[in-house]
Amino acid sequence: MNHLPQAWGRPRDDVYGPYNNSYLQTSGPSQHTQSPIVTGTSVLAIKFKDGVVIAADNLASYGSLARFTDVKRLLRFNSRAVIGFGGDVSDMQYLTRLLSSLEINENYSVTSSTELAANNLHTYLHKVMYKRRSDFNPLWNQILIAGLDVADNPYLASVDLLGTTFSSPTLATGFGAHLAVPIMRRVCPDEEAAKELTQEQAVETVRECMKVLFYRDARSLDKYSIAVVTKEGVDLKHGEKLEKQSWAFAEGIRGYGTQVN
Amino acid sequence: MGSIFTAAPPQSGPGYSFKQTPTTVPEGTRQHGFYPYTDNGGSTLGITGADFAILAGDTRSTSGYNINTRFAPKLFKVGGADSRIVLSVVGFAADGLALKERLDTIVKMYRYQHGKPMSVAACAQRLSHILYQKRFFPYYVTAILGGLDEEGKGALYSYDPVGSYEREQCRAAGAAASLIMPFLDNQVNYKNQYVLGSGEGHALQARERELLPRKDVEELVQDAFSSAVERHIEVGDGLQMFIITKDGIEEIYKPLKLD
Numbered sequence: 001m002n003h004l005p006q007a008w009g010r011p012r013d014d015v016y017g018p019y020n021n022s023y024l025q026t027s028g029p030s031q032h033t034q035s036p037i038v039t040g041t042s043v044l045a046i047k048f049k050d051g052v053v054i055a056a057d058n059l060a061s062y063g064s065l066a067r068f069t070d071v072k073r074l075l076r077f078n079s080r081a082v083i084g085f086g087g088d089v090s091d092m093q094y095l096t097r098l099l100s101s102l103e104i105n106e107n108y109s110v111t112s113s114t115e116l117a118a119n120n121l122h123t124y125l126h127k128v129m130y131k132r133r134s135d136f137n138p139l140w141n142q143i144l145i146a147g148l149d150v151a152d153n154p155y156l157a158s159v160d161l162l163g164t165t166f167s168s169p170t171l172a173t174g175f176g177a178h179l180a181v182p183i184m185r186r187v188c189p190d191e192e193a194a195k196e197l198t199q200e201q202a203v204e205t206v207r208e209c210m211k212v213l214f215y216r217d218a219r220s221l222d223k224y225s226i227a228v229v230t231k232e233g234v235d236l237k238h239g240e241k242l243e244k245q246s247w248a249f250a251e252g253i254r255g256y257g258t259q260v261n
Numbered sequence: 262m263g264s265i266f267t268a269a270p271p272q273s274g275p276g277y278s279f280k281q282t283p284t285t286v287p288e289g290t291r292q293h294g295f296y297p298y299t300d301n302g303g304s305t306l307g308i309t310g311a312d313f314a315i316l317a318g319d320t321r322s323t324s325g326y327n328i329n330t331r332f333a334p335k336l337f338k339v340g341g342a343d344s345r346i347v348l349s350v351v352g353f354a355a356d357g358l359a360l361k362e363r364l365d366t367i368v369k370m371y372r373y374q375h376g377k378p379m380s381v382a383a384c385a386q387r388l389s390h391i392l393y394q395k396r397f398f399p400y401y402v403t404a405i406l407g408g409l410d411e412e413g414k415g416a417l418y419s420y421d422p423v424g425s426y427e428r429e430q431c432r433a434a435g436a437a438a439s440l441i442m443p444f445l446d447n448q449v450n451y452k453n454q455y456v457l458g459s460g461e462g463h464a465l466q467a468r469e470r471e472l473l474p475r476k477d478v479e480e481l482v483q484d485a486f487s488s489a490v491e492r493h494i495e496v497g498d499g500l501q502m503f504i505i506t507k508d509g510i511e512e513i514y515k516p517l518k519l520d
């Protein structure tokens with residue numbers, strides 16, 4: 001019996017040989033992310049008259065393997081901002097840590113009495129992402145920031161791994177940029193239309209788009225998170241299931257349905 | 262069964278033991294998998310007159326065949342609220358934004374330190390220096406700076422991504438520059454225009470250049486963009502125009518085709 005507590009529960013040296021620490025030393029050059037590994041797919045968001053709806057599914061893929069099926073890719077930052085992450089999941093987790101330390105600092109600070117608004121948060125993330133790309137060490141994500149700006153108006157904007165930013169009444173990352181954006185733009189082509197759109201219409205549109213994405217995006221899941229940000233706060237739901245799926249369309253598509261050749 | 266459970270992993274590739282993890286860099290040059298630039302499309306244009314300068318740009322932002330948004334301005338007022346200088350940037354939007362923020366703070370600091378607004382000529386040279394400072398990791402943008410010079414005449418400076426610059430009468434930049442610039446050469450600088458009946462062949466007399474009135478310039482800008490929209494897929498959605506006069510900066514927004 002080894003009486004040293006630090007050795008308890010560890011492989012015994014007399015059986016397995018002494019632990020080889022050599023590979024723990026980082027002897028090689030420091031490495032930067034050159035490509036994403038575990039990835040999340042699309043994030044969708046749409047503005048409506050008194051807020052923003054944002055959604056992302058709960059899958060984290062490892063290449064074509066559906067590796068983690070209960071990943072929360074929407075982050076509630078505070079009562080007026082939600083962030084949706086596409087791209088590398090480990091970089092998402094790093095940013096989550098960074099943002100939680102930002103929020104703690106904000107809450108302890110004496111100078112600012114109000115919460116950070118969504119547009120402030122967007123500027124912060126833009127600076128982080130642009131700095132990292134300029135260091136050739138990017139955070140491999142495309143991020144949507146949904147919420148309310150300093151004037152309490154609906155705010156929706158995007159940042160990506162290059163530090164590129166833009167804002168639009170409807171936004172989507174990844175496959176969603178191809179498949180969901182046209183559907184969302186039909187409902188909400190411009191800012192004027194967003195001011196007319198009701199919460200119910202916006203949520204319905206996003207749910208419909210999540211369904212279309214599940215039909216056609218091979219790296220997607222029928223389980224997703226959806227959040228609505230209004231003046232009343234954030235209503236974030238995880239683990240929603242896609243409802244009323246219809247695969248009838250598959251019959252007519254060669255190679256998609258049951259028919260062979 | 263026995264063949265499935267043979268103990269040792271294959272020795273050629275990475276094995277189960279950490280000891281076999283490579284600790285040195287592989288031979289040969291390593292490739293970067295990350296390219297830090299992208300092209301966000303769009304076009305900008307500037308024309309000057311006797312007492313004004315006009316800068317214009319479309320508001321579409323693209324990546325590949327996708328339209329990111331239909332409203333992402335490429336024109337920025339530089340140096341605070343009562344500024345008379347406008348910067349337009351086209352190319353890689355993130356660099357454009359970073360460049361604008363740097364120039365903006367510099368022009369503001371100049372005002373606080375010297376108690377007077379920066380002249381366009383000084384601002385133009387400073388912008389060139391900012392661009393050249395990043396000569397070996399450039400801001401991937403084509404900038405045009407507009408304002409009024411010390412005599413009150415319209416001033417326009419155009420740049421390349423590493424800071425070469427010159428003062429010009431008119432300049433188009435960005436995705437549709439090659440479509441718009443020849444039109445401007447002909448319509449602003451009267452290139453290939455001759456006086457009717459002034460002679461034959463080389464004896465032809467070139468049409469004399471003149472400074473255009475503001476109304477004509479606005480129409481030229483509109484025509485240039487509505488034509489570019491027809492022939493370039495990265496240009497469209499909206500046309501933003503900043504008209505700089507001694508009274509201030511006037512902003513005009515006109516819709517362009519969304520297709």
